[in-house]
Amino acid sequence: MVDVLVKTQKLKKYFRAGKSGLLDKILRQLPPLVKAVDDVNLEIGKGEVVALVGESGCGKTTFGRLLTTLETPTEGEIYFDGRQVTKSDQKAVRRKVQMVFQNPYESLDPRQSVKGIVTEPLSKMGISKVEKDAQFEKVMSAVGLDQNFGERRPRDLSGGQRQRVAVARSIVSNPEFIALDEPTSALDASVQSQVLNLLVGLREEYNFSYLVITHNIAVARYISDRVATMYAGQIVELGPTGEVLKDPKHPYTQALLKSVPSLDTKKIEPPHGEVPSLINLPSGCRFHTRCPFVMEKCKTEDPSMRRVGNVDVACWLF
Amino acid sequence: MADSDDSDIVDIEGLTITYRTVYGNLVSLNSVDFKVKRGESVSIVGESGSGKSTLGLAIVRLLAPNASYSSGRIMLDGHDVTKLSNRQVSLLRGTTAFMIFQDPLNTLNPVKRVDVQMLEAIRSRLKQEGQPFNEESAYKEAVDRLNDVRMPDADSIITRYPHQLSGGQIQRVVIAMGLLMRPKLMIADEPTSALDVTVQAQVLELLRDLQRNYQMSIIFITHDINVAHSISERMVVMYAGEVIEASPTESLVKNGLHPYSQALIASIPTISKSEGKLTAIAGSPPDMISPPNGCRFHPRCPHVMQVCTVQSPRTTVKDGSEVRCFLYG
Numbered sequence: 344m345v346d347v348l349v350k351t352q353k354l355k356k357y358f359r360a361g362k363s364g365l366l367d368k369i370l371r372q373l374p375p376l377v378k379a380v381d382d383v384n385l386e387i388g389k390g391e392v393v394a395l396v397g398e399s400g401c402g403k404t405t406f407g408r409l410l411t412t413l414e415t416p417t418e419g420e421i422y423f424d425g426r427q428v429t430k431s432d433q434k435a436v437r438r439k440v441q442m443v444f445q446n447p448y449e450s451l452d453p454r455q456s457v458k459g460i461v462t463e464p465l466s467k468m469g470i471s472k473v474e475k476d477a478q479f480e481k482v483m484s485a486v487g488l489d490q491n492f493g494e495r496r497p498r499d500l501s502g503g504q505r506q507r508v509a510v511a512r513s514i515v516s517n518p519e520f521i522a523l524d525e526p527t528s529a530l531d532a533s534v535q536s537q538v539l540n541l542l543v544g545l546r547e548e549y550n551f552s553y554l555v556i557t558h559n560i561a562v563a564r565y566i567s568d569r570v571a572t573m574y575a576g577q578i579v580e581l582g583p584t585g586e587v588l589k590d591p592k593h594p595y596t597q598a599l600l601k602s603v604p605s606l607d608t609k610k611i612e613p614p615h616g617e618v619p620s621l622i623n624l625p626s627g628c629r630f631h632t633r634c635p636f637v638m639e640k641c642k643t644e645d646p647s648m649r650r651v652g653n654v655d656v657a658c659w660l661f
Numbered sequence: 662m663a664d665s666d667d668s669d670i671v672d673i674e675g676l677t678i679t680y681r682t683v684y685g686n687l688v689s690l691n692s693v694d695f696k697v698k699r700g701e702s703v704s705i706v707g708e709s710g711s712g713k714s715t716l717g718l719a720i721v722r723l724l725a726p727n728a729s730y731s732s733g734r735i736m737l738d739g740h741d742v743t744k745l746s747n748r749q750v751s752l753l754r755g756t757t758a759f760m761i762f763q764d765p766l767n768t769l770n771p772v773k774r775v776d777v778q779m780l781e782a783i784r785s786r787l788k789q790e791g792q793p794f795n796e797e798s799a800y801k802e803a804v805d806r807l808n809d810v811r812m813p814d815a816d817s818i819i820t821r822y823p824h825q826l827s828g829g830q831i832q833r834v835v836i837a838m839g840l841l842m843r844p845k846l847m848i849a850d851e852p853t854s855a856l857d858v859t860v861q862a863q864v865l866e867l868l869r870d871l872q873r874n875y876q877m878s879i880i881f882i883t884h885d886i887n888v889a890h891s892i893s894e895r896m897v898v899m900y901a902g903e904v905i906e907a908s909p910t911e912s913l914v915k916n917g918l919h920p921y922s923q924a925l926i927a928s929i930p931t932i933s934k935s936e937g938k939l940t941a942i943a944g945s946p947p948d949m950i951s952p953p954n955g956c957r958f959h960p961r962c963p964h965v966m967q968v969c970t971v972q973s974p975r976t977t978v979k980d981g982s983e984v985r986c987f988l989y990g
Contacts (some may be wrong), residue, residue: 378682394778398857398858398859398860399828399857441933450734454975501945501946502709504945531708531884531946532708532884532885532925532928532929532943533708533888533924533925533928533942534708534945535928535929536928536929536939536940536941536942537941537942538929539939540938540939540941541939556856558857559858560858560932561887561929561930561931561932562930563928564931564932565930565939581816588932598859599858599859600932601862602858602859602861602862603858603862604862604865604885604887604888604890604891605859605887605890605891605931605932606886606890606914606926606929606931607931609890609891611862611865611866611891612862613859613860613862613863613866614859614951616813617827617829617830618827618857
């Protein structure tokens with residue numbers, strides 16, 4: 344087992360849905376709770392790539408934001424390099440973590456030059472201008488962009504080039520951990536493969552740990568060592584990517600895989616129903632309303648994670 | 662009348678469409694030929710900016726005001742769309758060709774309930790048919806179509822506003838409205854790109870059933886080859902405003918002829934494909950205001966020859982596929 348870099352324990356993040364108005368204040372009512380991340384335990388090793396897959400609204404982005412300290416957990420702990428992350432040392436942790444966002448058309452400041460965007464994370468680190476320039480040259484060549492892009496603005500760049508700039512910015516401060524939120528879903532197929540190859544190459548060279556948040560299972564298959572399936576705020580299955588995708592244990596992972604259109608088969612079998620609201624979660628197992636194997640027990644009791652071979656799965660079938 | 666059953670529902674020949682922009686004229690479609698048979702489902706795949714959406718919009722004449730039909734003709738169910746008056750085209754929209762757009766949230770009117778909007782669709786169809794409108798039977802028809810698209814609780818969903826529905830539910834409402842119009846052709850422009858995989862799978866399954874049960878033709882515009890493969894019988898690949906290959910889906914996926922089709926298929930990660938580098942296509946799509954000379958793909962093509970840089974290839978037919986490349990003559 345490699346050293347653990349990031350670890351979460353019973354991590355929870357609840358949001359209040361909407362602001363409380365005057366009447367709510369008088370009546371001492373609070374808006375309902377949205378349980379975006381509910382009791383998640385996950386370990387990411389040094390140099391390991393974990394993919395987090397699931398439908399929209401299952402809490403995967405919130406989880407990524409928690410790990411990069413962009414959100415503060417409601418309950419539970421995050422450990423970074425063996426040390427618990429508390430409010431006071433968030434700043435120190437932030438130097439070692441970075442996040443790449445989904446849409447490079449929105450995540451880059453349109454008024455800054457590429458050089459300004461890429462070197463911004465260094466500005467708080469007390470680094471001399473010469474070092475800054477050297478680091479800029481280094482990361483630009485690492486992501487396969489020419490030096491003279493430095494003076495351009497994001498509007499002059501194509502989607503693939505913009506996402507390369509976003510990746511360059513995320514590695515400029517030599518982080519240890521990068522959360523990538525749907526890094527390729529805004530890109531065309533031919534450009535997507537360029538960016539995926541880049542991410543794999545960078546990881547081999549610098550030994551980064553990635554959390555790749557994606558709804559595209561084929562991307563997860565290509566890039567990750569382990570894959571975690573998330574449903575309604577919880578991880579329901581976690582294991583080595585090849586094993587989970589070849590022989591999924593949890594009925595939700597199975598349903599997800601059967602929904603993916605592929606070049607191998609014309610058959611697709613989607614699960615029925617809709618993702619539950621994170622405000623009114625179903626009792627018992629959260630997937631029981633859509634599960635083809637639902638039993639009496641599933642409706643009342645929430646299954647805990649159990650180890651089956653190399654895979655952890657939360658389902659009463661095991 | 663030209664709309665006998667054996668004529669093609671869509672028959673486009675030599676279509677060229679130009680957008681006037683501040684940077685110069687942009688030829689979005691360059692001499693495109695495109696046919697769809699009755700009851701057939703065809704997908705158009707290509708990267709952003711390849712002209713696939715322009716082609717879809719051109720068929721129902723919903724192009725932006727700075728676009729002009731430079732040459733060519735578009736026969737839609739026997740009518741030349743480029744020659745009709747606005748009023749005549751509006752009669753074709755909905756009942757002959759129905760278009761579904763990428764973002765379902767922008768398709769419905771946010772301040773009207775679903776039932777009001779669905780009844781409007783029925784009213785406009787009956788008006789075109791010259792039939793009287795009966796609210797009670799129309800309401801029943803609307804609920805029936807929602808059941809057809811497998812909407813759970815159709816009775817309660819129909820009384821809601823669009824913001825109370827999920828993305829998948831709204832897309833199903835839009836498709837149900839399409840069915841109310843009983844179109845001969847449904848043009849779907851990236852209808853599932855804004856949806857989750859599970860919802861996407863539900864919508865794809867639904868469209869396939871409808872094609873089978875109503876003998877409806879489908880033009881499915883997408884950048885996702887996996888999706889195109891699961892929905893269509895024939896696939897048309899576009900690159901920089903030109904159709905470069907049109908083949909039966911299976912043969913295109915297994916033995917694509919054009920180097921661009923091959924590269925596109927090799928570049929997508931799949932669940933079954935094992936590790937190793939993805940073969941990326943070098944370079945980026947061309948600037949459409951001043952596209953390269955000769956074959957537009959030649960700057961990125963691994964098999965580029967002298968002739969490709971100067972001359973534009975013609976369409977050749979090989980094993981039931983149409984391909985535009987000098988490798989095939």
